[in-house]
Amino acid sequence: MAYPNLNRLYLIFPPSTSPASWEPMVTIPMGIAYLGASLREAGYEVGLLDSVVEAPYQETTVDEHISRFGLTYEQIMHRIRAFKPDAVGLSCIFSNQWPAVRELSRRIKAETPEMPILCGGAHPTFLSELCMKDAPVDFILKGESEESLVDLLGRLRDGRPVEDVDGLVWRENGAIRQNPKTGFIQDLDKLPFPAHDLLEPERYFKLALPMAYEFKSPRNLPIVTSRGCPCSCTFCSSTQLWGRRYRVRSAENVLKEMDWLVERFGIKELKIQDDNLTVNRERAKKIFQGMIERPWRLNWNTPNGIAVWTLDEEMLGLMKRSGCYEIILAIESGSQEVLTKLIKKPLKLEKVREVNRLAKKVGITRTAYFIIGFPGETREQIDRTVKFARELRLAAWALFIYNPLPGSELFRESLRLGYTTEESFFEAGNQYFSTKMSSAEWTATELEALIRREYVLSYFIGMIFNPADFFRRYFLFLRYRPSFLKYFAIRTWRTVMLQLKNKKPETKPARV
Incomplete structure (x- = not known):
């Protein structure tokens, strides 16, 4: 037709x-x-x-x-x-x-x-x-x-x-x-910059509700400088969505977009949404050095996480000087067995400790993402993750419950074993904080209670060991977004009450 x-x-x-x-x-x-x-x-x-x-x-x-x-x-x-x-x-x-x-x-x-x-x-x-x-x-x-x-x-x-x-x-x-997806754009520089004007950025600035909520200025916009991933983590679908080849925009093209964002929209901060910003180290250094040499100064962070294994003191120092105030460490697990054998993430826990120490030394705030409840994960391994998250003394951390992501290797394995179905569309909005699966060693109810407990504890640990970061964050929330106090109070109160009462009935989810 x-x-x-x-x-x-x-x-x-x-x-x-x-x-x-x-x-x-x-x-x-x-x-x-x-x-x-x-x-x-x-x-x-x-x-x-x-x-x-x-x-x-x-x-x-x-x-x-x-x-x-x-x-x-x-x-x-x-x-x-x-x-x-x-x-x-x-x-x-x-x-x-x-x-x-x-x-x-x-x-x-x-x-x-x-x-x-x-x-x-x-x-x-x-x-x-x-x-x-x-x-x-x-x-x-x-x-x-x-x-x-x-x-x-x-x-x-x-x-x-x-x-x-x-x-x-x-x-x-x-x-x-x-048709299969076979063609991926190799020259990302030829793409026009995103049509932010059709979405009126001023509305986003006024709301001050950015991804992961963290910001220094409400005048922030996202930027993506690369696509694809060189890794093959079994829980992730990135390589299937973007291709296995890691593709990048040139440092010159990225800096040109930053110039444009400053001149056209008057931004003060960037949310760099790459999954793997620093995998190509030389390109990353060129971007950061270019930011340092620009007449403007932009604060920035990495709300999607950053490849921890690519960081060292030289890179972190350059990042700090270019305006980086926070990195989110995509750690996933505090068990080396889970990282290496179960989800096949190329990360050593000793490297995490090193990067955490070096980032603190240069003055970059550290937060982190963790996941528990992988198929085949033991309760001991889950407890190791919780212990590791606490030991790092981060400004904050998020603990999520694993749910199979369509397109990932673990999703296909979960389909094969009957742990999930393609019809499970994650109708519930809290797909990262609840699960329908359990194992011989843990239940869904236990993991959900653990998530609630650690949510509250992470605030106290962040406040004790990183008081400047903690109070700066909530001062900005209250300054630009007073409604945050209402949602923070409601969420914390509900979390504490659920943890104390644990009223949720035990279910009989699929065994993993």
């Missing part, structure tokens, strides 16, 4: 789903920002809708513990009608966004059955056939799709066959067909 008038595209980031006691995180959705820029460069009229920033405190109850934050479905439909697009694109980065994407696609198709609906993101990339069966989506584009989206739209507009579009999933004569 040809769509000769296909010229006007509306890309939508859906509402967020999270625990009801949380304050929502609101950050520019880089996926649709990059796609919007590529479409605009190709000559299309583009509109971007971030359903969260439009109504961050508008809360729709999903169940007793879970809420959806952002525009309601009908409000989103009203925006679509007002924009009058020729096609709609729905972003679905996280699995717990799928129920919203599914409902929106059904409403759009019921109201405008001839208008093509496109979908992309990690969840439909890895569960594409199931998503096509579950929702009236016309096309799914796997993985990064700045080039494949432009290719697809050109073919639809000209009435040409779509069967050669890289990573495309589509319907043909009642059947679902799909």
Whole structure:
């Protein structure tokens, strides 16, 4: 079918789903920002809708513990009608966004059955056939799709066959067909900078709700300087989404975007969202040295974590001088056996201790991510992780419960062993703080109680051993976001009460 008038595209980031006691995180959705820029460069009229920033405190109850934050479905439909697009694109980065994407696609198709609906993101990339069966989506584009989206739209507009579009999933004569994702953009410098202007950054600045909540200035924006990962961690789907080759933007191109962000939007801080910012050490040093030499000064941190094994005193010192005030250490486990044999993460705990010590020496705040409850993990190994997190005396740490991520090796293993199903869409918003699995050595209830206890304890340890960081953080929260006090009090109170009462009934989840 040809769509000769296909010229006007509306890309939508859906509402967020999270625990009801949380304050929502609101950050520019880089996926649709990059796609919007590529479409605009190709000559299309583009509109971007971030359903969260439009109504961050508008809360729709999903169940007793879970809420959806952002525009309601009908409000989103009203925006679509007002924009009058020729096609709609729905972003679905996280699995717990799928129920919203599914409902929106059904409403759009019921109201405008001839208008093509496109979908992309990690969840439909890895569960594409199931998503096509579950929702009236016309096309799914796997993985990064700045080039494949432009290719697809050109073919639809000209009435040409779509069967050669890289990573495309589509319907043909009642059947679902799909192409593998084989093409990844090698020259990232040729991509236009994200279309932040279509999302109005001032709204994000006023809200001061960045990713991981940490900031020094509310005038912060994200930046991504690399894609892909050279590692093969079994719990992670990054290599399947972005490819196994680590691809980078040149230091010159990255610094040019930083110049643009300062001049165009007046930012004071960067959120560097790379998974592996410092893997290419020479490029990283060029970026940091360029930041030092610039007439502006930007604070920055790494909300997605950083590759600990790439850091040393020289690198950390350069990072500090370039404006880095916090690194989030993606440690995952305090058990070397779990790291090496179970999740195959190329990290030594002795290196973590060294980097933690050196970062403190140069004046960089350290926080960390940990995961417990991996299939096959023993209670002793879990206890080692908790002990290790405490021993590091970090400013803060986050302890998550493992849930199989579609596209990861452990997800495929969990499917094979019957621990999960493809239909488990993580409907609950707290997918990182609860689980449906247990083992002979631990239960879901025990891990959830442990998470609650450590959540409270991490604040006390951070306050005792890093008082300056602790009070600076909460002073900024209260200065720019007084509502934080309400959510912090509610969340802490509920956590303490649940820990003391432990009312949650014991369940009989799948054994791992």
